[in-house]
Amino acid sequence: MNMTAPLPACCSPVTWDCPLPVPTGAAFANCGFQPSHLAADDFQRAGIIRPPSIERSVAKRQAEFLAGRLCARAALGRLGLPGCDLPIGTDRAPGWPTGFCGAITHGDGWAAAIAAPTDRCRGLGLDVESLLAPERALRLAAEILTAAELERLPEDPQQAALVVTLTFSLKESLFKALYPLVGQRFYFEAASLLDWSEDGQARLSLLTDLSPDWRAGVQLAGQFNLRDGRLLSLVCVPA
16 A cells, blocks of 8 residues: 555554454455545545546445555555555456455445455455344345255344354355356355354355356355454455
8 A cells, every 4th residue: 555645534544454364475454434524535635546436426335435445455555566546347346456366345334355466366255244133134044045054044043143144245255256267247046155163164165157167066165253243254266
């Protein structure tokens, strides 16, 4: 990150602490943001381009976009690319520099990004979610979980809410990690959460063919951390 750029009024300083183990060769950055503090010149002050679609959006979307790009720029700066700005691709995904991959996430006033050279990680997926309330989790379960996952859903409402939130987040991270590699969109029914453990380890399996290299049955590891009602998940595709 260009440390001489003024900090936007809506964002707190970028920090580097990550609640998850960061893959070797990757860099992680995070910051807080407050949409109510968004100033008219925040993008200009930070030296980050505000695309027309973002300029037309509400303050919350502008602040989370700015915070996410700040974190991405900071992470890339730690990898030797200072001052790098990420364009929005035609698919609305961030355009990472050639030779690098990464992911951005934001929610509930917090944003984070992770990046790595592609000779260390082929793909990265990062997602943050607020822990769902039990009633909402049960309403959403059928949209997020496969039939097999629904059968394994715990009877205890609090535990069920955790599992639904965790499954949602890990599948979001899986999508972010694989989409650049397979070149097509896929949805919750394309993967299953096979198992997870209290120490933050998880395992997912593809249920459909996404490309010649990514077929049904391929398994990937995931990580997660739950702290103060905020669940952060990470999926890394090793090089």
